Amino acid sequence: MLKKILIFLLIVFVAIQFIRPARNRSGEASMDIRKKFPVSDSVDRILARACNDCHSNTTRYPWYAEVQPVNWWLSSHIKDGKRHLNLNTFLAQSAARQKKRMEDCVEQIDNGEMPLESYLWIHKEAALSEGDKVTLKNWFHEVIDSLKARYPADSLVLPKRKPAK
Ligand code: HEC
Numbered sequence: 395m396l397k398k399i400l401i402f403l404l405i406v407f408v409a410i411q412f413i414r415p416a417r418n419r420s421g422e423a424s425m426d427i428r429k430k431f432p433v434s435d436s437v438d439r440i441l442a443r444a445c446n447d448c449h450s451n452t453t454r455y456p457w458y459a460e461v462q463p464v465n466w467w468l469s470s471h472i473k474d475g476k477r478h479l480n481l482n483t484f485l486a487q488s489a490a491r492q493k494k495r496m497e498d499c500v501e502q503i504d505n506g507e508m509p510l511e512s513y514l515w516i517h518k519e520a521a522l523s524e525g526d527k528v529t530l531k532n533w534f535h536e537v538i539d540s541l542k543a544r545y546p547a548d549s550l551v552l553p554k555r556k557p558a559k
Contacts, residue, residue, distance in 0.1 A: 410462045415469040418453040418476070427484035431540055437533045441481065444509050444520040448475030451482040456516070471510065489545045490552045496534045496541075503527050503534075 427433070433441070447453045448471055459465045479495050487495070502508040509520045522530070541550060 413462060413466075415465060417455065418451060418469070418472045420451045421482075422451045423482040425483045425485040427481045427537070430485055431537045433533065436529055440522070440526050440530055443517075444522055444526075446481065447513070447517075448472050448510070449479045449481055450476075451480065471513075488549075489541055490550050493538055493541045493550050494552055496537045499534045500531050503531055 428438075453468075453472055455465075455468075459468055479499070484492060484495070499508075503522070509517070509522075514521055
């Protein structure tokens with residue numbers, strides 16, 4: 395009986411290897427945040443090691459992403475992360491939304507919620523030092539200030555969401 399179960403599990407494991415989510419590697423960046431808001435090398439390096447894998451159009455995949463269901467799990471994080479914030483398509487959203495995203499970034503750093511904890515188990519290099527946090531937050535604030543300087547105040551207010559029915 396045990397042998398049959400193991401063989402069955404092996405077959406399932408092999409079969410799921412063929413179901414592969416598309417890779418997040420388009421690199422498409424025509425609406426990149428950096429096109430309007432200058433990024434210093436130090437900020438860019440922090441973003442690259444701690445945020446870009448889930449918040450841009452280019453993910454550096456580890457070898458074990460070849461193995462399912464690991465890649466399904468990674469892909470769901472990437473999809474979810476990009477839905478909340480994609481630095482490569484940042485300028486495609488309204489100024490009000492851009493400002494809100496930057497405020498969310500400050501909040502995530504303050505609350506220690508990003509990068510995701512499960513990511514830090516493996517990507518030790520992505521951990522943010524106190525200095526990194528200050529550097530990142532200063533930049534998020536610079537973007538917010540720059541938005542405030544460029545757009546009239548009322549255009550930076552997000553329209554209220556309709557209450558859910
Ligand atoms: C391993 C993938 C991953 C990494 C790395 C990562 N994030 Fe996220 N991020 C997510 C996911 C998934 C969500 C959406 C679910 C959630 O909020 O937990 C998210 C949500 C967010 C949000 C939106 C939160 C909200 O309130 O809507 C912001 C802002 C954010 N991340 C910023 C960052 C920043 C800044 C970094 C780098 C310091 C970073 N993330 C690194 C996966 C990641």
